[in-house]
Amino acid sequence: MPITYTSQEQVEVYRFSAPAAILIPLVALFLQAFVPLRFPFFAIFDLPLLVTIFFAVVRRSPVTGLLTGSVIGLLQDSLTHNPIGLYGIAKTVVGYGASSLGVRLDVENAGARLLLTLFFYMVHEIVYFTVGRGLVGLTAHPSWTYELGAAFANAVLAVLLFAALDKFKQRT
Amino acid sequence: MENLISRYRNVTVLVAILFAQVLGLAVQVKRSGENESTRLIRVWVVNAITPFEKGLVGLQNGAGNLWRNYFYLRGVRQENHQLRQEIEHLRLEQVRLNEDAEQARRLQALLGFKEQFISQTVPAQVIGSSGSEQSRSIYIDKGSHDGIKQDMAVITADGVIGKVLRVFVTTSQVLLIDDQTSGVGAILEKSRLQGVLRGTPAGEIVLEKVAADETIQPGEKVLTSGGDQVFPKGLPVGTVTKVSTGADLFLNVRVKPAANLSKLEEVLVITKNEERMPSVAGMGSSRGVDILAQRLPSVPEKTAEAPKKQSPASAAGIPQLGTNKGKAQPTGINPKPMESTATPGVVHAPTIIAGPRDVTKPASGNPTVKSPGIKSADTAIIKPATQQKTVPLPMKVSEKITKPAASTPKPPPNPSAPNQSGASQPTNQPATQPAVPPQDQTAPQENKPQ
Numbered sequence: 001m002p003i004t005y006t007s008q009e010q011v012e013v014y015r016f017s018a019p020a021a022i023l024i025p026l027v028a029l030f031l032q033a034f035v036p037l038r039f040p041f042f043a044i045f046d047l048p049l050l051v052t053i054f055f056a057v058v059r060r061s062p063v064t065g066l067l068t069g070s071v072i073g074l075l076q077d078s079l080t081h082n083p084i085g086l087y088g089i090a091k092t093v094v095g096y097g098a099s100s101l102g103v104r105l106d107v108e109n110a111g112a113r114l115l116l117t118l119f120f121y122m123v124h125e126i127v128y129f130t131v132g133r134g135l136v137g138l139t140a141h142p143s144w145t146y147e148l149g150a151a152f153a154n155a156v157l158a159v160l161l162f163a164a165l166d167k168f169k170q171r172t
Numbered sequence: 173m174e175n176l177i178s179r180y181r182n183v184t185v186l187v188a189i190l191f192a193q194v195l196g197l198a199v200q201v202k203r204s205g206e207n208e209s210t211r212l213i214r215v216w217v218v219n220a221i222t223p224f225e226k227g228l229v230g231l232q233n234g235a236g237n238l239w240r241n242y243f244y245l246r247g248v249r250q251e252n253h254q255l256r257q258e259i260e261h262l263r264l265e266q267v268r269l270n271e272d273a274e275q276a277r278r279l280q281a282l283l284g285f286k287e288q289f290i291s292q293t294v295p296a297q298v299i300g301s302s303g304s305e306q307s308r309s310i311y312i313d314k315g316s317h318d319g320i321k322q323d324m325a326v327i328t329a330d331g332v333i334g335k336v337l338r339v340f341v342t343t344s345q346v347l348l349i350d351d352q353t354s355g356v357g358a359i360l361e362k363s364r365l366q367g368v369l370r371g372t373p374a375g376e377i378v379l380e381k382v383a384a385d386e387t388i389q390p391g392e393k394v395l396t397s398g399g400d401q402v403f404p405k406g407l408p409v410g411t412v413t414k415v416s417t418g419a420d421l422f423l424n425v426r427v428k429p430a431a432n433l434s435k436l437e438e439v440l441v442i443t444k445n446e447e448r449m450p451s452v453a454g455m456g457s458s459r460g461v462d463i464l465a466q467r468l469p470s471v472p473e474k475t476a477e478a479p480k481k482q483s484p485a486s487a488a489g490i491p492q493l494g495t496n497k498g499k500a501q502p503t504g505i506n507p508k509p510m511e512s513t514a515t516p517g518v519v520h521a522p523t524i525i526a527g528p529r530d531v532t533k534p535a536s537g538n539p540t541v542k543s544p545g546i547k548s549a550d551t552a553i554i555k556p557a558t559q560q561k562t563v564p565l566p567m568k569v570s571e572k573i574t575k576p577a578a579s580t581p582k583p584p585p586n587p588s589a590p591n592q593s594g595a596s597q598p599t600n601q602p603a604t605q606p607a608v609p610p611q612d613q614t615a616p617q618e619n620k621p622q
Contacts, residue, residue, distance in 0.1 A: 026220070032303035033311075034225050040434035043305055062182035070189050078217035079300075080307030081337050081347055085197040087304075089190055096186050128306070135197050139352055140306055141373050 014058045014169040024165065025051050025072045033079055044150050046121070048072045050158045052091050053120050054165050056098035057107045065102075069095025083136050090127040094120045110159045117158035121151040215340060218311070222343045225299040226313055233297075290404055292444030293327075294318055298436045299343070308351035308371060309334075310436060315342045323402055325442040331408035331430030332356065332396060333439060344441075348433050349409070350377050357399035358409055358427075360392050366399070369409060369427060377410060379425035386423065388415045394427050404445050 016024075028047040036043040052072050056065030073091030077084040098120055101107070107116055125147050132138035177184050296312035314320050316339045324336045326346050334354065338345040347354050350371035358369045358379055365386055367379040379394065392412045398405030410427040418424030 029217075029303070030221055030224055033221060033300040034228065034303075036301050036303060037298060037310070037436070043301075043303070063185050066182075066186050066189055070193070074193075074213065075217050076304070078214045079221065080302040080304050081309050081345060081351075081353070082307050083197050083200040084213060085193040085200070086306075088193045089197075092186070092189050092193065096182070100182070131194075131197070132306075135194065136201055138306075143373060146374070 013060045016168055020168040029075055044153050045157055046154055048076045049124055050161055052095050053098045053117055054162050056095045057102035058169055060099055060102040062096050062099045065099025066092050066096035086128055086132055089131050090124045093127050094124050113159050113162050114155045117155040118151050121154050218340055218343060222299060222311055229297055229299050290442050291446040293440040294443050296439050296441055298439060308348040310346050312344050312346055312439060315340045315344050317341050319443050320344045320441055325403045326439050327407060328431045328439055332403055333431045333433060335402050350375050350433055356403060357397040358394050359397035361395055362392055363388060366397050377427045377429055379427055382423045382425055384417055384421045384423050388412055388425055390415060
């Protein structure tokens with residue numbers, strides 16, 4: 001069973017240095033905007049979402065998690081042509097949810113991270129399309145088969161990415 | 173109340189943040205109908221991200237150019253040879269197209285049409301994308317500083333790719349034609365049916381608003397119609413790949429974009445698109461009726477007279493120029509020569525067909541061949557519409573061919589007859605039938621080398 005219920009005392013809380021906290025989301029945004037130009041298949045990944053989930057589960061603070069998600073989402077919105085706030089709202093919800101779950105569950109192992117990312121990717125897409133169609137009037141129709149495939153691809157990448165980002169963690 | 177908020181602090185912050193963002197969205201949606209200014213956060217983010225993208229693209233191009241231009245030169249000689257051959261072919265084709273363009277211009281002038289053409293473009297490098305499947309847009313390295321404005325069309329050599337959506341100082345955001353929110357006025361090349369091109373969630377392009385009772389064949393080319401006032405008319409957009417019945421009595425026409433939208437590197441922004449009346453300075457005394465009449469098919473005259481008027485050249489198997497009147501003509505060939513553009517007594521080579529391995533085969537059936545290989549645009553090959561059989565060796569037509577006075581219909585003098593590429597300029601293009609492709613429209617005529 002990869003996800004195990006843990007008591008509050010057993011959970012370790014980490015923090016990040018200021019440069020890491022600022023640069024990691026920015027690099028994720030940069031790569032998300034640049035790499036698909038050379039490798040179009042890369043557009044299936046959502047690096048800013050993975051970074052949001054990672055920061056949220058490691059810090060284990062809902063307020064910090066939702067604020068991180070909100071900022072990263074708004075920055076990602078700024079690069080698109082859609083109204084600012086769509087990714088912001090979706091990533092705020094994901095940041096809050098992932099950090100709330102991180103408080104209760106041990107999400108340090110690879111299996112837990114895979115399932116967590118799979119779940120929150122779908123949550124992210126559902127919130128995005130709901131807000132987009134309900135509030136902004138976007139005509140986007142998601143293909144759920146495609147979204148499921150994308151969720152799995154992101155989950156696999158998340159396992160690798162989280163392992164790399166673990167090096168930036170600092171114990172509180 | 174205070175205790176309640178502190179007790180549910182996390183949820184309160186979540187609700188507050190979400191509420192603020194929803195409010196922000198509502199404000200943007202309300203203002204979207206107005207002339208929306210660029211949000212400051214967009215400017216900050218774009219200004220923060222794009223310099224790195226520009227730098228990386230520059231570095232990548234520099235390294236690539238160094239490798240390709242100084243080290244990796246394998247096959248360049250062969251490529252150079254192929255390109256030279258292609259240039260020769262294109263020169264020949266250009267001569268023919270120039271002639272057609274001249275004629276189109278004259279007709280436009282006569283009919284009072286305004287001609288529209290791209291007069292200025294700005295080349296730009298693609299430096300980034302939105303990074304989102306829900307927003308198919310790219311960033312280019314030219315902005316307001318370079319004269320880029322909103323709603324300018326962006327194209328590549330292959331076809332249109334999108335339009336400028338937002339302009340920053342040194343960069344611009346371009347909305348691609350496969351985005352769901354984009355719309356391009358389009359027209360089908362052959363059937364002339366018009367519709368609107370839109371993107372789908374899967375990143376495909378569909379042509380909408382084409383009635384279900386119309387017939388569209390896959391493979392038909394899609395061009396811009398110019399109706400959207402963004403893209404100039406006639407630019408290639410793509411090719412029809414699949415046609416099926418859609419909703420609301422409209423066809424669902426899938427289009428494969430002409431340009432590879434997923435791998436864009438350099439693009440052109442159309443910064444100036446002029447519209448003016450075509451010049452009538454070079455029209456001479458030709459009348460619109462005459463020009464139009466030359467385009468129309470005519471009834472062939474009696475075939476029995478043909479052998480009597482056959483010239484020695486024809487008997488010898490040489491393709492004949494300018495002796496179509498009174499001679500047997502195959503169905504679909506208009507025997508009338510282009511009187512308005514002909515110089516009296518001199519007939520230039522008719523429609524020129526590119527291709528070193530084509531050969532003219534006259535109606536008599538004896539192909540006349542000359543030395544192989546085309547060396548320049550002056551070496552023209554004629555191909556009559558009657559028979560298009562190709563044999564290995566090409567035929568070379570002399571630069572100027574005089575018509576025998578007896579058999580030459582005397583055209584009115586036209587000082588403006590174009591003669592751009594030397595003596596081989598095909599100014600006497602025989603009249604054609606619309607259904608016949610231009611290269612197959614040349615009727616065999618009597619000729620006599622000068």
